[in-house]
Amino acid sequence: MKKALLLLLLGLLASLGLQAQNPILRDAFTADPAPLVYHDTLFLYTGHDTASTQETNYKMPDWRIYSTTDMVHWQSYGRRLSPRTFAWATGDAYAAQCVYHRGKFYWFVSTFHKKDEHSQGGAAIGVAVSDRPTGPFRDAIGRALIVNEMTRDQPHAWDDIDPTVFIDDDQQAYLYWGNGSCRWVKLKDNLTELAGPINVFTPTGYMEGPWVYKRNKVYYLVYAGKGTKPEMIEYCTAPSATGPWTYRGIIQPNVPNSFTTHPGIIDYKGQSYFFYHNGALPTGGSYRRSICVDILRYNPDGTIQPIVQTTQGVAPVK
Template sequence: MKLNTRILLVFCCISTFEITAQNPIIKHIFTADPSPIIHKDTLFLYTGHDVATEADTNYKMSDWHVFSTTDMATWKDHGAPLSPNTFSWATGDAYAAQCIERNGKFYWFVSTFHKKSEVSQGGAAIGVAVSDRPTGPFRDAIGKALIINEMTTDMKYAWDDIDPAVFIDDDGQAYLFWGNGSCKWVKLKENMTEMVGAITTFKPKNYIEGPWVYKRKDLYYLVYASAGTKPEMIEYCTAKSPDGPWTYQGIIQENVTNSFTTHPGIIDYKGKSYFFYHNGALPTGGSYRRSVCVDYMYYNPDGTIQKVIQTTKGVNKIK
């Protein structure tokens, strides 16, 4: 990183949000694939970490970071409590992940690649780490991958089992969604480390990757990165049940600045709805050097989602 870029990043970090544009919200490192949760009065944000150089032509993602805020303006970096090295079976990069709390423990579902072994010939895989605290330390919860490439055969390539999204319904049933090229889902046991029943595969309109699943009132939402155009946009479906059928609803977010990909993370916090995503807007940023942003998200009376307006200002500080 050039000296003048370092100076700019430091200036952005110490300036108040009223003076300096808030988005991207993390300025001292490159971050991607945001995943927010609420624990007590704090919003915790889990992200990937891009470490590719300006000359690199593919992703290099070394670990996963945790940040926190109580006012949506001041962010604390809790470091990188998890990396592919945490998993003895893993190799490669730290792709999209999502953390969720259950029964006093925090389960961090991650996507990376599997070493060639007796159980797998390699390819993308999903693991799960666990901790007693939202900021770690995290450990491999089961000592093996939860999902391996051999479990899904609809896509004829090795990188389709990525981007886990976990959701716990009101009745306590947990669901895991994931997939590149097609969307896959399976029920989880209460321990969050074992599957129940068969894996279901389907393909929402324009779906490519990065699902995010949640419930609001009586409606279930499946939000995802779309392949309707290139670069990616964010589109969504709704349903009356987490196992569908899903009804396509349209585009939430148009293309982002200076990045081929984008990735949704949606949450309600202190009376507002927030839409997290990433772009390539930082100095020296790009498709392999991305940065997490946040803007407001609004619903129509019928539950459909209004298009997200991407801003450099971001969201207001909660007083």
């Protein structure tokens, strides 16, 4: 009898273990999630942490791609892009986002620029392009789209990071980015040229990692905020992609075992999802992060409900 009860208990524990899906990616340490829905598939573009447990800084050699059709089972495509793709680049593969526009996939990335005739170094934003969501990707313009010399409001050299691109209903594209302040600029229809001046603003608590999208005529700017450290996720709303932005509050507090967190928000098969990263995997930490996903819910007035971080993750969808 005792043996039967023990076997039943072990079976229940195993079942619970199978339900604990967060973090969702376990073949590598991943960070800075950027989801994209194309046809019936959700593609997830990520950074890749390779720092050892003893290191105290980022080591991010490349960007990776994953996909799912049910939000539970993920296919890994491995490394699909790296700073080495860009002849002008050096350093790590920081946050990036891929968008689909007029038959092509544009992967906006942040890394560092070599010292040359175009820049004296510092963080920079580049664009890779492909005909398919999983690549192969190539440098779209052979130079950086944004270099450190274009922005002077911050004293440090790593302020031009974390690009996010939003394409409005009229097909006008906007690029947002920045550490310490948020910058935005209109892009030309080819997504590889600026279509106006760079604008700078600093939402309440803003630190880095902006993510911009539109829902029911409301524009959302979600970002990693300073809080009391470590980072937390805060957001603003606006009547247009250019503002004015109204601060709405904190929707996600600190995450387990990681100084940073990074939002990625998407609707897929009738449900809104909130992607982020933490350091919850074994041997994980601030420089060995892992991507998670939980449900995102709205109030009737369009404000975002606080994110409930779970270890179970989300239910499968058909």
